[in-house]
Structures are given as C-alpha cells and as structure tokens.
Amino acid sequence: MHVKILGSGCANCVNLENATRQAVDELGIDATFEKVTDYADIAAYGIMRTPGLVVDEQVLLSGRVPTASQVKDLLSAD
Amino acid sequence: MTTPASPARATTRRWTLGAAALGWAAAYALNEVAWTWLYGTVLGLDITTGWASMLHFFSYDTIKITLLLTGIIFVVTVLRSFMSIERTRALLGGKREGIGNVLAASLGVVTPFCSCSAVPAFIGFVASGIPLGVTMSFLIASPLVNEVAIALLLGLFGIGPTLLYVGAGLVIAIVAGMVIGRLRLEGQVESFVYETRLRGQVIDSTAGLSWDDRLAMGREEVASILRRIWPYLLVGIGLGAVIHGWAPADFFARYAGPDNPFAVLVAVGIGVPLYSNAAGILPLIDALYAKGMPMGTLLAFMMATVALSLPEMILLRRVLKPRLIATFATVTALGIVAVGYLFNAIL
Numbered sequence: 435m436h437v438k439i440l441g442s443g444c445a446n447c448v449n450l451e452n453a454t455r456q457a458v459d460e461l462g463i464d465a466t467f468e469k470v471t472d473y474a475d476i477a478a479y480g481i482m483r484t485p486g487l488v489v490d491e492q493v494l495l496s497g498r499v500p501t502a503s504q505v506k507d508l509l510s511a512d
Numbered sequence: 513m514t515t516p517a518s519p520a521r522a523t524t525r526r527w528t529l530g531a532a533a534l535g536w537a538a539a540y541a542l543n544e545v546a547w548t549w550l551y552g553t554v555l556g557l558d559i560t561t562g563w564a565s566m567l568h569f570f571s572y573d574t575i576k577i578t579l580l581l582t583g584i585i586f587v588v589t590v591l592r593s594f595m596s597i598e599r600t601r602a603l604l605g606g607k608r609e610g611i612g613n614v615l616a617a618s619l620g621v622v623t624p625f626c627s628c629s630a631v632p633a634f635i636g637f638v639a640s641g642i643p644l645g646v647t648m649s650f651l652i653a654s655p656l657v658n659e660v661a662i663a664l665l666l667g668l669f670g671i672g673p674t675l676l677y678v679g680a681g682l683v684i685a686i687v688a689g690m691v692i693g694r695l696r697l698e699g700q701v702e703s704f705v706y707e708t709r710l711r712g713q714v715i716d717s718t719a720g721l722s723w724d725d726r727l728a729m730g731r732e733e734v735a736s737i738l739r740r741i742w743p744y745l746l747v748g749i750g751l752g753a754v755i756h757g758w759a760p761a762d763f764f765a766r767y768a769g770p771d772n773p774f775a776v777l778v779a780v781g782i783g784v785p786l787y788s789n790a791a792g793i794l795p796l797i798d799a800l801y802a803k804g805m806p807m808g809t810l811l812a813f814m815m816a817t818v819a820l821s822l823p824e825m826i827l828l829r830r831v832l833k834p835r836l837i838a839t840f841a842t843v844t845a846l847g848i849v850a851v852g853y854l855f856n857a858i859l
Binding site for chain 1: 636639
C-alpha cells in the first residue's frame with residue numbers, strides 16, 4: 435500500500451500523517467508513506483482543501499483531519 | 513464516520529446541546545451584573561472612572577467577546593459543514609462573468625475556507641475553467657466577510673452595521689473581481705496553473721458526515737480559532753479598555769471625525785499593512801466608536817486589516833505574478849476606501 439499525504443507542511447498534514455500511521459499499524463498493513471507538498475501535484479488530484487489523503491492513487495479524504503479509527507474505516511472499506 | 517443513528521444517542525445529543533445553549537445564555541446575561549457586583553460591591557471600587565473603569569470594561573468585554581465568538585463560530589461551522597468548496601466550484605462552473613462574480617462572492621461568505629487553502633483552491637478553480645475574475649471575487653469575499661467579524665459586529669453594534677458590513681464586503685468582492693476580469697490579466701497567472709490537468713475523481717470533503725461529526729467539527733473549530741486569535745483578542749480589548757478609560761470623550765472626533773476628509777484614506781493606509789484579524793480589531797473599533805469616530809471610517813479600517821494581509825499575498829505569489837497581486841491589492845483597497853466615504857456620507 436502506498437500512502438500519500440498531500441499538503442504544504444501545515445500542522446494539519448502532520449496530524450493526518452500521524453493518524454494514518456496509527457491506523458496502518460493497528461490494521462497491520464505494510465505501507466510506504468510519501469509527502470506531496472507541490473501545489474500543482476496537490477491540485478492535480480482535484481484537492482482544494484488541504485490536507486489530503488491518497489492511497490494507491492485513490493483520493494480518500496480532503497479538507498479535514500480524521501481520527502485514526504476513521505482512517506481505519508476508510509482503509510478497510512477498500 | 514458512518515455511525516448508525518441510534519435514538520438514545522440522538523436524545524443525549526439534544527440534551528447536551530440544550531444544556532450548553534442554556535449555560536451560554538445565562539453566562540451572557542449575567543456577565544455585566546457579575547463584574548459590577550465583584551468590583552463595585554465586593555471590592556468597593558468606583559467603576560465609573562480611571563483604573564477601576566478600565567478593569568471592569570476589560571473583564572466584561574473579554575468574557576462577552578469570548579462568549580460571542582464561541583457561540584457564533586460553533587453555529588456557523590455546523591451550518592457550513594453542509595457546504596463544501598467542491599460544491600461551490602460545481603455551482604460556479606459555466607457561469608458568465610457578472611452573474612458569476614455575484615455568485616462567487618456570495619459563496620465566498622458561506623463556503624468553509626481558510627486562507628491556507630487559497631493556493632490549491634485557486635488552481636482548482638482556474639484549471640477547471642472558471643474565469644480569473646470570478647475566482648478573484650471568491651478569494652476576496654472569503655476573508656473580507658468572515659464569521660468572526662459578523663459575530664463581533666452583531667454583539668457590539670447590532671444588526672444594522674452588521675448588514676452594512678456584509679453588503680459592502682459583497683459589493684467590493686463583486687466589483688473588484690469584475691475589474692480584474694476586464695483587465696485581462698490571465699497572462700499574470702503562473703503558467704503551470706493552466707497546464708495542471710485535473711485527474712481522478714473529485715471527492716466532497718464534507719460528504720457522509722453524521723450529526724456527531726458535524727458537532728465535533730464545530731467544537732474543534734471554536735477551539736482552533738480561539739487558540740489562534742487569543743493574543744490579538746487580548747491586545748485589542750486591552751487597547752480598547754485604555755481608550756475607554758483614559759481618552760477624552762471627543763479626542764478622536766476632533767482629529768478623525770466626519771469633518772476630516774482624509775480620515776478614511778488614513779484609516780485604510782494604516783489598516784492594509786497592519787496584520788490582525790477581526791477579533792483583535794473589533795474591540796478597538798468599539799472603543800473608538802464610543803469616542804466619536806464615524807462608522808464608515810471604522811468599517812473601512814477593519815476591512816483593510818482583514819482583507820489584505822502580507823502572509824496571504826506571499827502564499828498567492830506561488831500562483832500569481834507580482835503585477836496581478838498588486839492589482840488585486842489596489843482594487844480591493846480602493847473599494848474599501850469608497851465604501852468608507854459612502855457610509856460616512858449616508859450614516
């Protein structure tokens with residue numbers, strides 16, 4: 435699983451990454467993380483509110499910071 | 513996120529909300545009486561003059577403004593969770609200039625948005641074919657007409673000035689966006705914006721939220737805004753208290769009153785480089801108004817302070833060339849000056 439955290443280094447992006455790392459750990463998934471900070475790349479995903487969460491090129495979430503259990507729901511819904 | 517709605521949970525939620533609303537109303541109603549009792553009766557101070565008057569005003573105003581901010585930000589955030597920037601963009605798609613500017617400015621007021629997302633929102637709008645002028649109407653209205661200012665104006669001055677402010681902010685955003693559209697400044701946008709290909713499905717950032725999620729968002733927003741603005745708030749209320757307690761009654765009326773034709777220009781000139789938010793500015797405006805400064809000058813000062821900020825312009829530099837940023841700032845500032853003179857003339 436390849437996880438991308440989209441956002442230009444704001445506090446929300448760090449919080450989103452932490453929540454996602456926790457969710458991935460709890461689910462026991464093997465995942466690589468990547469930070470996307472370039473605005474053109476972020477916008478190309480159709481995201482207009484940072485932070486954004488992209489997993490295997492699928493946009494799962496944008497515009498808010500979820501809790502770890504909400505990320506777990508999103509990840510296991512796939 | 514998709515918590516099934518259980519009746520027991522809904523009942524608890526209703527009781528909690530009801531109790532919170534009641535507590536809020538009681539605190540608001542008792543605020544002034546409680547401080548007057550504490551300083552006047554318990555400590556035996558004369559709260560009509562000097563230090564005691566300042567202290568009384570500061571305590572009362574701090575609690576009152578915090579209560580207003582908490583209540584209105586919470587309600588506005590919960591209501592706004594039914595709107596999203598993705599939906600705003602869909603509504604603006606295919607609209608001509610003119611009607612598009614009006615719609616963009618109005619949506620700028622109701623769409624949940626923070627200036628930290630100004631750049632991705634700008635790219636998302638322009639790359640999907642929304643005209644530059646229409647996009648700028650949205651970007652100007654969003655910070656200019658904001659919920660913190662509405663909350664405080666409503667609490668400090670009542671419904672009349674609040675409506676004037678909202679109306680004036682909308683008109684400035686609409687006209688400034690139309691002017692920028694007419695000036696044909698598309699070449700002043702960094703070219704990568706037009707080359708951005710939007711791929712993938714657009715997901716609505718507020719879709720599928722339960723009531724519990726929306727209420728939690730309201731609570732988080734109140735906490736995050738208060739955490740961010742409390743230093744501005746305290747400085748603003750402190751300065752307001754000093755003016756309230758010490759400045760002679762007609763001091764500002766004499767130097768910056770309706771008879772001084774340059775008052776609005778000076779107010780906007782000071783307000784543009786001054787970076788604060790509505791929370792810091794409004795307590796100050798409240799005190800200045802009480803000392804005789806006219807409403808038009810004060811609204812112009814506040815708008816100049818919140819609408820144009822250096823940090824946002826530095827962010828926008830990623831997508832806009834300097835000439836367009838300068839045009840944006842100049843057109844907006846001129847609009848604010850015009851509104852200030854208009855209000856001073858008619859009020």
